[in-house]
Amino acid sequence: MHLLEKAPMPHDPVPELLRRATEQLEAGFAGLPAYEPDPIPDLDVIAGVLATVAHRLGDNYPYFHPLYAGQMLKPPHPLARAAYALAMKINPNNHARDGGRASSEMEIEAVGEIAAMFGWSEFLGHLTSSGTLANLEALWVAGQLAPGKRIVGSEQAHYTHRRISAVLKLDYAEIEADSRGRMSLEALEAELRKGDVGTVVVTLGTTAIGAVDPLDEVLKLKARYGFRVHVDGAYGGYFRLITDDLAEPARRAYLASVEADSLVIDPHKHGLQPYGCGCVLFREPAVGRFYKHDSPYTYFTSKELHLGEISLECSRAGATAVALWATQQLLPLTPDGEFARGLKSGRGAALELDRRLGADSSFVRLTSGTPELDIVVWKLKAENAERASELAQRIFVSCATRGLHLALVQLPVLWFEPAGVGQAGAVTCMRSVLMKPEHAAWLDRIWERLSAGCAEVLGV
Numbered sequence: 512m513h514l515l516e517k518a519p520m521p522h523d524p525v526p527e528l529l530r531r532a533t534e535q536l537e538a539g540f541a542g543l544p545a546y547e548p549d550p551i552p553d554l555d556v557i558a559g560v561l562a563t564v565a566h567r568l569g570d571n572y573p574y575f576h577p578l579y580a581g582q583m584l585k586p587p588h589p590l591a592r593a594a595y596a597l598a599m600k601i602n603p604n605n606h607a608r609d610g611g612r613a614s615s616e617m618e619i620e621a622v623g624e625i626a627a628m629f630g631w632s633e634f635l636g637h638l639t640s641s642g643t644l645a646n647l648e649a650l651w652v653a654g655q656l657a658p659g660k661r662i663v664g665s666e667q668a669h670y671t672h673r674r675i676s677a678v679l680k681l682d683y684a685e686i687e688a689d690s691r692g693r694m695s696l697e698a699l700e701a702e703l704r705k706g707d708v709g710t711v712v713v714t715l716g717t718t719a720i721g722a723v724d725p726l727d728e729v730l731k732l733k734a735r736y737g738f739r740v741h742v743d744g745a746y747g748g749y750f751r752l753i754t755d756d757l758a759e760p761a762r763r764a765y766l767a768s769v770e771a772d773s774l775v776i777d778p779h780k781h782g783l784q785p786y787g788c789g790c791v792l793f794r795e796p797a798v799g800r801f802y803k804h805d806s807p808y809t810y811f812t813s814k815e816l817h818l819g820e821i822s823l824e825c826s827r828a829g830a831t832a833v834a835l836w837a838t839q840q841l842l843p844l845t846p847d848g849e850f851a852r853g854l855k856s857g858r859g860a861a862l863e864l865d866r867r868l869g870a871d872s873s874f875v876r877l878t879s880g881t882p883e884l885d886i887v888v889w890k891l892k893a894e895n896a897e898r899a900s901e902l903a904q905r906i907f908v909s910c911a912t913r914g915l916h917l918a919l920v921q922l923p924v925l926w927f928e929p930a931g932v933g934q935a936g937a938v939t940c941m942r943s944v945l946m947k948p949e950h951a952a953w954l955d956r957i958w959e960r961l962s963a964g965c966a967e968v969l970g971v
């Protein structure tokens with residue numbers, strides 16, 4: 512049961528806005544001869560099914576609420592939802608202009624704005640159905656440019672890079688991470704000396720703790736050893752907008768993203784979009800040649816760029832592009848805009864939570880500094896890792912009964928102890944992703960519940 516303080520769902524302005532916009536959309540097609548659509552089945556039956564859907568969807572954590580502070584989950588912006596629903600009236604397919612002229616244009620514009628955020632003016636890019644698909648495309652291109660060469664990424668890189676490499680039949684190796692979760696440059700250079708590394712995957716914002724790999728330093732090694740640099744910013748890409756608010760190493764890494772060879776970012780993570788929205792960018796437009804295909808049915812009826820000519824997937828929801836385009840109209844990707852302020856707010860909440868954890872003797876923070884983005888991890892103080900893990904699991908449950916939803920993560924014990932003191936192995940830690948702007952205002956209430964949850968388990 513979720514113990515929330517008030518009615519959990521705030522007033523929803525979307526239906527009314529959507530009704531008005533739908534009328535406008537319909538007016539645009541008013542010149543068509545009238546036709547009788549097939550009658551909709553019994554409305555009572557539809558209402559009944561919908562009621563069942565609403566009931567079943569209640570079996571979820573309340574991702575929309577500020578007391579959900581666990582995984583990387585939040586609802587799309589109301590405008591994104593409305594624009595997506597409006598596009599459903601047409602259901603365009605961004606494979607070809609024939610399937611969605613307006614939404615293809617919107618995709619090209621929205622992707623251009625994302626590229627501009629990284630300082631890229633010339634590039635090739637498009638939306639994908641996810642970060643995984645976007646990374647797959649980037650590594651697929653990388654593999655064709657350097658056949659038989661290896662892909663390497665930090666041991667904290669997203670787990671799908673190894674799987675993607677296996678699908679592409681490319682060898683993949685893990686590079687050790689330091690106690691901050693960042694790719695170790697010494698370990699990377701040792702791999703590079705072997706001479707067969709084709710691509711280095713650099714993560715700006717790891718999934719577990721939001722660590723930022725030293726992209727600027729990796730680029731220096733690129734100048735010496737020669738390899739492709741693929742940036743996985745699926746989670747953290749948008750923090751490019753607020754580099755001045757980050758610690759110096761992370762700031763330098765983000766600023767260097769202008770020199771990456773390919774880059775992935777997930778608008779469905781920090782970009783306020785419904786799921787089904789990843790994005791891949793290539794700095795060299797000529798890689799478009801790898802996508803050339805020929806089939807009797809996906810003919811392209813005009814000379815303009817059809818997005819299906821530069822993407823691995825065939826059908827893709829035009830609605831995804833419409834929602835993203837609309838959101839970026841309202842919240843442009845600028846360092847001084849409201850969207851950037853939202854990122855800063857979540858990051859502020861993360862720093863404040865981290866500070867409070869540091870002042871409480873029940874908890875142990877990472878030995879090497881504050882959160883790099885908006886993800887906080889901490890361990891329970893205990894005589895050994897088994898006991899700390901058990902406590903974390905019990906506190907996770909006891910917070911949930913108080914309506915506070917956190918997450919758990921397995922991390923190396925050594926990250927929490929001064930060098931030379933710790934035991935090897937992993938420990939289950941608590942993790943909180945503070946990715947909603949509202950988390951800042953709710954931090955006291957989050958802390959209250961965390962403290963109460965701990966007190967119950969620890970008996971203090």
Ligand SMILES: *Cc1c(COP(=O)(O)O)cnc(C)c1O
Pocket residue numbers: 641642643644646669671714716717718743744745746747777789
């Ligand atoms: C989430 C994530 C991915 C995978 O993206 P999906 O959109 O979930 O497929 C890849 N890399 C990183 C760093 C991520 O955080």
